[in-house]
Amino acid sequence: xxxxxxxxxxxxxxxxxxxxxxxxxxxxxxxxxxxxxxxxxxxxxxxxxxxxxxxxxxxxxxxxxxxxxxxxxxxxxxxxxxxxxxxxxxxxxxxxxxxxxxxxxxxxxxxxxxxxxxxxxxxxxxxxxxxxxxxxxxxxxxxxxxxxxxxxxxxxxxxxxxxxxxxxxxxxxxxxxxxxxxxxxxxxxxxxxxxxxxxxxxxxxxxxxxxxxxxxxxxxxxxxxxxxxxxxxxxxxxxxxxxxxxxxxxxxxxxxxxxxxxxxxxxxxxxxxxxxxxxxxxxxxxxxxxxxxxxxxxxxxxxxxxxxxxxxxxxxxxxxxxxxxxxx
Amino acid sequence: xxxxxxxxxxxxxxxxxxxxxxxxxxxxxxxxxxxxxxxxxxxxxxxxxxxxxxxxxxxxxxxxxxxxxxxxxxxxxxxxxxxxxxxxxxxxxxxxxxxxxxxxxxxxxxxxxxxxxxxxxxxxxxxxxxxxxxxxxxxxxxxxxxxxxxxxxxxxxxxxxxxxxxxxxxxxxxxxxxxxxxxxxxxxxxxxxxxxxxxxxxxxxxxxxxxxxxxxxxxxxxxxxxxxxxxxxxxxxxxxxxxxxxxxxxxxxxxxxxxxxxxxxxxxxxxxxxxxxxxxxxxxxxxxxxxxxxxxxxxxxxxxxxxxxxxxxxxxxxxxxxxxxxxxxxxxxxxxxxx
Numbered sequence: 001x002x003x004x005x006x007x008x009x010x011x012x013x014x015x016x017x018x019x020x021x022x023x024x025x026x027x028x029x030x031x032x033x034x035x036x037x038x039x040x041x042x043x044x045x046x047x048x049x050x051x052x053x054x055x056x057x058x059x060x061x062x063x064x065x066x067x068x069x070x071x072x073x074x075x076x077x078x079x080x081x082x083x084x085x086x087x088x089x090x091x092x093x094x095x096x097x098x099x100x101x102x103x104x105x106x107x108x109x110x111x112x113x114x115x116x117x118x119x120x121x122x123x124x125x126x127x128x129x130x131x132x133x134x135x136x137x138x139x140x141x142x143x144x145x146x147x148x149x150x151x152x153x154x155x156x157x158x159x160x161x162x163x164x165x166x167x168x169x170x171x172x173x174x175x176x177x178x179x180x181x182x183x184x185x186x187x188x189x190x191x192x193x194x195x196x197x198x199x200x201x202x203x204x205x206x207x208x209x210x211x212x213x214x215x216x217x218x219x220x221x222x223x224x225x226x227x228x229x230x231x232x233x234x235x236x237x238x239x240x241x242x243x244x245x246x247x248x249x250x251x252x253x254x255x256x257x258x259x260x261x262x263x264x265x266x267x268x269x270x271x272x273x274x275x276x277x278x279x280x281x282x283x284x285x286x287x288x289x290x291x292x293x294x295x296x297x298x299x300x301x302x303x304x305x306x307x308x309x310x311x312x313x314x315x316x317x318x319x320x321x322x323x324x325x326x327x328x
Numbered sequence: 329x330x331x332x333x334x335x336x337x338x339x340x341x342x343x344x345x346x347x348x349x350x351x352x353x354x355x356x357x358x359x360x361x362x363x364x365x366x367x368x369x370x371x372x373x374x375x376x377x378x379x380x381x382x383x384x385x386x387x388x389x390x391x392x393x394x395x396x397x398x399x400x401x402x403x404x405x406x407x408x409x410x411x412x413x414x415x416x417x418x419x420x421x422x423x424x425x426x427x428x429x430x431x432x433x434x435x436x437x438x439x440x441x442x443x444x445x446x447x448x449x450x451x452x453x454x455x456x457x458x459x460x461x462x463x464x465x466x467x468x469x470x471x472x473x474x475x476x477x478x479x480x481x482x483x484x485x486x487x488x489x490x491x492x493x494x495x496x497x498x499x500x501x502x503x504x505x506x507x508x509x510x511x512x513x514x515x516x517x518x519x520x521x522x523x524x525x526x527x528x529x530x531x532x533x534x535x536x537x538x539x540x541x542x543x544x545x546x547x548x549x550x551x552x553x554x555x556x557x558x559x560x561x562x563x564x565x566x567x568x569x570x571x572x573x574x575x576x577x578x579x580x581x582x583x584x585x586x587x588x589x590x591x592x593x594x595x596x597x598x599x600x601x602x603x604x605x606x607x608x609x610x611x612x613x614x615x616x617x618x619x620x621x622x623x624x625x626x627x628x629x630x631x632x633x634x635x636x637x638x639x640x641x642x643x644x645x646x647x648x649x650x651x652x653x654x655x656x657x658x659x660x661x662x663x664x665x666x667x
Contacts, residue, residue, distance in 0.1 A: 221387075223429055224424050224425070224426060224429035224430040225429060225430050225431060225432045225433070227380075227385050227387075227424065227430075228422065228424060228430045228431070229432070230385055230416075231385055231416060231417065231421065231422040232416060232417045232421075232444045232447060232493075233412075233413045233414065233415075233416030233417050233418070233444075233448060234444065234447040235413075235447060236409075238443065238447070242432075242435070242443065243432055246432075246434055246435075247432070247433065247434055250434075321434055322433075322434060322436075322477040322479070323433060323434075323477070323479050
């Protein structure tokens with residue numbers, strides 16, 4: 001219980017520091033982003049948007065800094081990030097909420113799958129060292145993990161989309177002529193659109209999990225408790241899962257949590273290659289359009305998810321490793 | 329005397345890039361039911377490897393290169409892993425050197441006891457619980473500690489918990505690989521007393537490996553001294569202890585102080601054991617031996633029977649008996665049966 005409270009307290013403090021940095025960094029920059037944008041859009045931005053922008057940035061120069069800061073914190077916590085310039089005049093919150101499910105679905109699911117499958121392959125590879133699985137899969141995936149995302153994406157498009165005369169789509173998250181909603185045709189279409197992007201993410205991220213897990217298992221197998229388990233006559237499969245993998249996975253948990261934290265920032269290159277309507281693609285267009293409110297909201301979102309992921313990893317590690325619980 | 333375990337000509341080699349290196353060289357031994365057999369020797373003499381070979385727990389690069397391990401009438405060397413599984417733990421359990429590493433760090437004691445029993449077909453939860461509590465109390469640990477994780481126990485308690493686990497099925501043979509070496513001397517002694525007491529109470533045989541000759545000598549029935557992968561002396565504990573028939577055993581005995589005998593300077597054995605990949609051509613102990621003579625460097629001594637004790641020393645060969653100048657000092661002032 002004390003452990004949970006401590007971690008939560010740490011989470012709140014870190015979040016506060018991150019938000020504060022997010023507040024002060026824009027005002028440490030020379031010039032005023034809101035005015036810069038006004039100049040760029042040459043009056044196409046109406047005064048209301050400028051006002052929202054100023055509030056979002058805390059650029060209401062009439063008010064004292066402290067008041068601006070408190071207002072900024074309040075706005076951030078209630079999800080008021082102002083109005084997006086790229087998708088004017090939609091609220092930033094709404095824009096982000098539109099993109100979020102796509103990224104969570106594509107990158108989030110793929111990250112989890114990569115971790116689970118990679119851990120599984122790594123366990124088998126380490127358990128049967130120099131066996132068939134171990135001599136083929138780790139080397140192959142280590143090579144693919146070194147390839148650039150966009151290149152893998154382009155090759156996949158070339159072979160499986162253009163090469164098959166469009167059997168698998170390569171553009172966007174769904175076919176706009178279909179009815180968006182919970183109907184069979186749409187869901188199948190969304191899944192079809194997700195195949196190539198997720199395969200390219202899998203190809204690149206799975207190698208790391210396989211290699212680290214395999215090596216962890218190999219080290220764990222030298223531990224006395226594995227020999228003990230064999231002496232006890234426990235079936236091999238059970239030793240592999242409950243004794244070897246169970247201990248070998250522990251060092252990988254924090255890495256997994258970190259990669260979950262970066263799910264929200266998306267795989268910018270993959271989403272860009274496939275024109276996928278996710279957060280990464282949106283962040284890119286926000287940067288291109290100097291959409292400061294959207295950028296700031298996305299940065300807050302990314303910070304929060306990384307922190308939440310770290311928090312989850314702490315709890316997960318504590319749940320799986322009793323030593324962590326009592327050590328703190 | 330019936331035999332529970334009979335090891336014949338057992339050899340173990342480690343595969344290295346320069347070819348196999350023999351770590352256990354044609355070892356013969358037999359253990360009777362309820363017997364306490366001590367195996368002593370320096371680090372790296374092959375005693376732990378011998379234990380693992382007997383228990384069929386060797387892992388690559390180590391492998392059994394010859395001989396047989398007949399336990400309860402079955403040769404474990406030729407048995408498949410599947411055929412061995414029922415024998416493991418039910419009839420033959422193992423207590424390892426460091427309980428710190430030998431217990432699964434992420435599972436409670438209760439879970440580790442339970443999966444052992446489940447692996448041998450005990451499914452009833454209440455029965456598992458009851459038996460787990462019984463064995464814990466047998467070694468003097470409160471049953472409440474079943475819910476503990478290994479890291480929550482002290483070193484001594486972990487070692488006791490290991491012994492408790494080894495006794496789950498009251499096996500005929502418990503193999504112990506330096507179970508006390510991670511403990512302080514007081515805890516060592518109390519653990520040894522407890523092992524001996526449990527052994528007398530439950531009647532299992534013990535194969536006990538240690539580098540501490542003085543520790544085991546108070547508890548073992550017979551003593552086997554190993555050097556560089558070979559048996560160099562093997563006989564009843566009292567005989568080996570009082571009249572060591574091999575210069576190496578003598579050296580081991582001179583290396584620790586006697587409590588009651590006369591005060592004398594402790595003598596270590598000079599040098600280090602030979603590398604197993606570059607063994608001396610003659611007697612393996614010859615380079616370090618204080619009483620060696622010319623033939624020792626060229627002739628490999630067999631095991632000689634000296635009043636019931638086996639000794640691998642040319643001094644016991646009638647042909648070389650003239651070299652025996654009785655350098656051995658007797659330790660009859662020491663009591664062996666301090667238990």
